[in-house]
Amino acid sequence: MPYASFCLVCRGTACESSKADTLYDEIKQHVAANGLNDQVQVLRTGCFGFCEQGPIVKVLPDEAFYVQVVPEDAEELVHEHLLKGRPVERLIYREPGVHALGNIDQISFYQKQFRVALRNCGFIDPEIIEEYIAREGYVALEKVLFEMSPDDVIRELEISGLRGRGGGGYLTWKKWKFTKDAQSDQKYIVLNADEGDPGAYMDRSMLEGDPHSMIEAMAIAGYTVGADTGYVYVRAEYPLAIKRLRTAIAQAEEYGLLGDNILGSDFSFRIEIRLGAGAFVCGEETGLLLSIQGERGMPVQRPPYPAVKGLWGKPTVINNVETMANVPVIIMRGGAWFAKIGTETSKGTKVFALTGKVRNSGLIEVPMGIKLREIVYNIGGGIPGDKKFKAVQSGGPSGGMISYENLDTEIDFETLTALGSMMGSGGLIVMDEDDSMVDVARFYLDFTVDESCGKCVPCRVGGRQILHLLEKIAKGEGTMEDIQRIEEIGRTMKETSLCGLGKTAPNPALSALRYFRDEFHEKIPAEVREDAV
């Protein structure tokens, strides 16, 4: 006789400390005492990621979600819900204004996540085009080809407020409009999948989990600006992503969703893949375009921007993977739907790669404006070993630290920049009390020095100098003047470097100094420190 109900008791490490084990035993005992052993299975589960409300109990298939359940509640829970089928209202989690019971979509709101760009990842088999089609796939392409003019598409993107997710946060509709308005016999769409930030893997996951959404978005962009060719620039270190993308392109061609006269319309579009050899600077758009052309990937001065003069001198739309992943949804549900999510200036969601000293690491997608605290403690489940939170490094080698005092900042493009960090591609590395900020700054500078293309002096020489000074300080041989030097060089690099790599390379060092200056001071020998004072 199969069980009629399943009672799941959360047993994440955080809940364990709040008596989840006793609760589990109590529930089991009461289930047995009520003669329900054959009907209810009681289980322990992994962390639900909602630890501040723990311990958590979930009853399936009713989808009842109970929070802050203590062992003393076990009797009532078993007797009322499992025996009599009456949910215990007082323990049910309620987001204000939401009726939790009986609606899985709304219950899931406790998770704080909302998946737009990652909507298909984990749902569909990425190697089967029918699975994408079945989940509203190519509906947006259909809609633009047969119901919308290029201007309609741009207007919808404008209403949505979508901004580039690759780092800069430039308004997507503006890029598309510049390219659309440019006069040329040939235009291009380029997908920037040259993900290079240490710790960031959102592009890889989207390409691996949902490659057709990229094809659909690129075709929509092609139709909008008048381009018939698209290039995917993806790093060769992502073999699985490349394989799935190749499969997807071949399937789309076979089904007539790429190629000549798509779905019987006048619109024709092709996509080719170009592999990058893993040079970080090739993620910079002008360097990337040169690399596609077969030249050495070195940034060139902008303007002219690629939107007007890009690949082989032709107008080119270049967007990052996550940006593109949002496009079909905006077309299907409308810009206004998208604009309801997020903050005043930053609409929609953001995908973050949450790693470092956090219990539940993983790829998350959250509405813009979420507090960092919610990410680290609700979704991430807090810090292992209950160590003290020190900082989150956001934005990779271009970003900076967010310290404890700013845990409650609502994060979007503007607030992160104001804190001296940046959105970047969305890496979030959590650090605890054991991590040295001098070492973290050194790690990132070591990375950018390695990846600098060497074309402009501020980046080539400045980065190396900062790294040298950081190494000196880390060895305990630094002086107070060295700290000042780092700041001077950093400012110069920000102001005078040619491209984004050099402009942002000093950020990890500067922001470590801004929030954790004491740690640098502590590394400086006492006698030298006192001399300076």
Add this chain to the structure above:
Amino acid sequence: MAQKKMTLEELRKLREEKRHSVQVRDTEGKTIQVTVGMGTSGIAAGAKETLQTLVAELEKHQLTNVRVRQSGGLGLEHAEPTIEVRVPKMPAVIYGRVTPDVVRRIVNHHIIGRELVDEHIYDRPAADILDAGDHPIVNGE
């Protein structure tokens, strides 16, 4: 399979046909569905061994009504390898830290025995936006 290029009508028809069969596939007598998370990180965590063991175990028990499929990463990187098990009349369940040993238990207890496997149940990280039109997030809350 050589597919002819589709017209708009054919695409719409295909979508309608496939719409329901993806979540619960009852075609070809396969009523049970197991999805293995096969992104790069899942594979690095051992998803290929999990998949091989799963297929071998299903063969051993001659469970021909189970469809095994793959997906990309779910976002539960800390708990990989992950698999999702959908058995009719049972809640859909995501299991994490699914080693070959755990996948054998899942086949024997969940798929054959119709009970869930202790200590390995995780939660899908977010609601599916395809049926979350009235989600509080998009109602300005």
